[in-house]
Amino acid sequence: KAGVTQTPRYLIKTRGQQVTLSCSPISGHRSVSWYQQTPGQGLQFLFEYFSETQRNKGNFPGRFSGRQFSNSRSEMNVSTLELGDSALYLCASSRKLATANTGELFFGEGSRLTVL
Amino acid sequence: KQEVTQIPAALSVPEGENLVLNCSFTDSAIYNLQWFRQDPGKGLTSLLLIQSSQREQTSGRLNASLDKSSGRSTLYIAASQPGDSATYLCARGYNKLIFGAGTRLAVHP
Numbered sequence: 001k002a003g004v005t006q007t008p009r010y011l012i013k014t015r016g017q018q019v020t021l022s023c024s025p026i027s028g029h030r031s032v033s034w035y036q037q038t039p040g041q042g043l044q045f046l047f048e049y050f051s052e053t054q055r056n057k058g059n060f061p062g063r064f065s066g067r068q069f070s071n072s073r074s075e076m077n078v079s080t081l082e083l084g085d086s087a088l089y090l091c092a093s094s095r096k097l098a099t100a101n102t103g104e105l106f107f108g109e110g111s112r113l114t115v116l
Numbered sequence: 117k118q119e120v121t122q123i124p125a126a127l128s129v130p131e132g133e134n135l136v137l138n139c140s141f142t143d144s145a146i147y148n149l150q151w152f153r154q155d156p157g158k159g160l161t162s163l164l165l166i167q168s169s170q171r172e173q174t175s176g177r178l179n180a181s182l183d184k185s186s187g188r189s190t191l192y193i194a195a196s197q198p199g200d201s202a203t204y205l206c207a208r209g210y211n212k213l214i215f216g217a218g219t220r221l222a223v224h225p
Contacts, residue, residue, distance in 0.1 A: 035213075045214070103165075110159045
């Protein structure tokens with residue numbers, strides 16, 4: 001059974017550019033969430049999508065956005081990149097049922113973004 | 117504001133020791149508690165999930181407990197091995213997880 005797949009694994013951008021990261025969840029998982037990991041702030045929740053709708057959002061500026069497609073694949077976008085956006089961006093999926101809130105999260109290997 | 121604290125921040129032990137990693141959280145709301153392992157430059161690997169209605173979970177040499185009344189979870193690693201060297205993270209919540217800063221574990225032969 002394939003795990004959570006994130007692409008690209010590594011990328012380098014310059015300030016002011018934008019970036020799009022992709023996440024394919026485990027087959028059958030309908031919830032996808034995104035996290036940012038930095039040495040200074042640790043792991044922080046960005047947003048969660050379920051059935052193509054954003055269900056939760058963390059405390060990040062509007063430059064960070066995302067979406068989910070009908071096949072549960074998700075993308076996140078960061079516009080007008082800043083040096084502080086350099087981080088490991090992790091995607092997680094879970095089998096969230098519409099009537100239950102419990103479940104185990106499974107993470108991908110992440111996309112490491114470097115902003116120069 | 118919910119906070120998750122992990123103690124110790126780092127730990128170095130000889131192979132074969134039994135270890136206890138601690139995780140504490142500030143509020144008593146009913147949430148899941150999940151333990152992860154992260155190797156350098158890698159993503160997170162789920163180790164154990166303790167659902168809000170449970171008190172502990174076991175997998176192989178790992179045992180995790182949850183005490184909601186005291187706001188604590190403990191990860192017990194039996195007979196540690198060099199391959200256990202990694203950062204261990206606890207996280208609280210449902211799909212919106214709040215993470216601790218992690219315990220960096222080094223097990224030397």
